[in-house]
Amino acid sequence: MLGDNLDMRIKQRVGHSLIKALRRVPAFSTLVDHDLLLIVGASVNLYWNSGSIVFERGDSAEALYIVLSGKVRIYFDNGENETDVATVGPGEFFGELSLLRDEVHSKSAQASEDCELMIIPRESFRSLISSDSTLAEHISEKMEERLKADDALQRLT
Secondary structure (H helix, E strand, C coil): CHHHHHHHHCCCCCCCCHHHHHHHHHCCCCHHHHHHHHHHHHCCEEEEEEEEEEECCCCEEEEEEEEEEECCCEEECCCCEEEEEEEECCCCCECHHHHHHEECCCCEEEEEECCCEEEEEHHHHHHHHHHHHHHHHHHHHHHHHHHHHHHHHHHHH
């Protein structure tokens, strides 16, 4: 009986602030509340002060990062100078290229203003995209965009 009651509550629209935040992320907007709850349960939210490094080029890719508030600067650092690649704001994500390719990060990420990030661990993210073709397609499209941008950047450097 308790399980039935829980199932009924999950079938109703969930009003949790993190669920609402995930619904604003285009890649996650098609997921049902149950899947969004699984993401929230598997994730951790952390706060970075402006100027703090989220990860550096060469760090192992261990998670997908979703910006809940603030902005994150993505940049390429070749040791001599830095080249800005993108600024990621609320409702956007980053870190998926290295994560899905099983590579270390090819760029660095730094909080360009105070920010809160939802961090989805590698295995939870992989499980999620393997079970939802729409999400996998959206992530794939975003990866293609970013790979094209990477190619353009490499031609410039």
